[in-house]
Amino acid sequence: MEARYFSKKVVEWYQQNKRSLPWRNTKDPYKIWLSEIILQQTRVSQGLPYYQDFVREFPNVHALASASEQKVLRLWQGLGYYTRARNLHKAAKEVSTKHKGVFPSSFEELKKLPGIGEYTAAAIASISFEEAVAVVDGNVFRVLARMFGIDKPINSPEGKKYFSSLANQLLDKKQPATFNQAVMEFGALHCTPKNPQCSTCSFNATCIANKNNLQSVLPYKLASKKSRRRYFYYIVIRKGNSLLMNLRKGNDIWKGLYDFYLIEKSRLVKTEHLLNDDLFLKKLKPLISDVSTSGLFKHILSHQNIQAKFITLELAKKPVAIPENLRFYSIKKVGQLPKPVLISRFLSDFRLL
DNA sequence: AAGACGGGGCA
DNA sequence: TGCCCAGTCTT
Structure with missing residues (x-):
């Protein structure tokens, strides 16, 4: 034209x-x-x-x-x-x-x-x-x-x-x-x-x-990194000197690295609400000894748009069925996991070792 | 180069 | 509910 x-x-x-x-x-x-x-x-x-x-x-x-x-x-x-x-x-x-x-x-x-x-x-x-x-x-x-x-x-x-x-x-x-x-x-x-x-x-x-027929694709825009706020509620499960670790999959942050059992929310929620609503935790809860609700999620970490909160729970015995991404690793072995970046950081931060 | 900043329209 | 809109300033 x-x-x-x-x-x-x-x-x-x-x-x-x-x-x-x-x-x-x-x-x-x-x-x-x-x-x-x-x-x-x-x-x-x-x-x-x-x-x-x-x-x-x-x-x-x-x-x-x-x-x-x-x-x-x-x-x-x-x-x-x-x-x-x-x-x-x-x-x-x-x-x-x-x-x-x-x-x-x-x-x-x-x-x-x-x-x-x-x-x-x-x-x-x-x-x-x-x-x-x-x-x-x-x-x-x-x-x-x-x-x-x-x-x-x-x-x-x-x-x-x-x-x-x-x-x-x-x-x-x-x-x-x-x-x-x-x-x-x-x-x-x-x-x-x-x-x-x-x-x-x-x-x-x-x-x-x-x-x-390109009206819907023009103007073309580079996919913008949408920065929605994410709230990670980590439940660090310990049984003796074993920790329940999670191998992260999918197209998301820390893919291929290990972290802990996680409940993700798009906003801040009350922790009681969190604990009652989550199916897995309902299964775990009967197995948990030493739950002091006063100390719930008192550790907070910030990473980019992610706010992470942590709680450590001690299990009385190991659960029968756990999701496949989750496995118990002995704390001694943690250092030998394929990509221990996250783990070592978290462990030193929270003095679990 | 990427993120923060806001309220409203719309699916 | 959550995505999209898209100027300027800051980091």
Whole structure:
């Protein structure tokens, strides 16, 4: 697809379909800035009332700068990502004092203000000052990836550079404000993440994703390491000088290494609840001597997103049936296990030896 | 390069 | 319930 063709058609679409929004009726960099910060990671429907509150309460950068941080935060309450509010306030003070109330007017100068990165600097520079610099936000990634069939990962440094360069190539330098907003609005309303309106899209004959049914895989993103919190409740079972060890399997942390019998939860739970609910422990419990509930899980270890709690229990006799991953190893032999990394660490930590 | 930061939409 | 959304700053 020709760059000129894309730019022309997306602007045409924008003229006919754009929403009427308060920050579209002004070029005041203060208000554009305010709207851009509020709309970071935030849908218009959620951000709009906050924008109105802020404009009413702080009609200009001096009003915002002279307010207390408490008041700014109170107005921001419920919107999330609260460092945005703190940086907003900090930046307002800088503009008010260092720049004497005159907003920086170039991409490079804007980027120096706290809370203003690549995207926001480009947005303000283009919308308020018609600087010929393309914005690259989530909408732009999506629209360009689909339209031009680009499978470079949008969350890699190379991918980001590539998309930024493409967006700047496509940019209509005669009307950067309109072009940038057109692409973003098109992404927000028409070329949506889910259920894009391809059947009524004026690009559907030329869009690579539509022609190849790739809407659901573009934009492509590198699998992000999802860091959910994990709570490991370890029951260290001892019988004489044998320890019940667990060989970890599957595609998970510490695969192939040994640890102890483990009850995993996605959140903190009451230990009584934990002990009563677990089937295996119900089987073990009758065999356990010397359970002092006062000492339950008093050892805590932290590893990345894992919080591990430990309890040691002494068995009166060995259980008849235990899961296959679990075996008793004599403490003397522990050092000779195939990969004793975890074990030795845990053992020295808890002085079981 | 990877993680933290939040609330809302949606399956 | 848990995944997804995706700018900026920090480590």
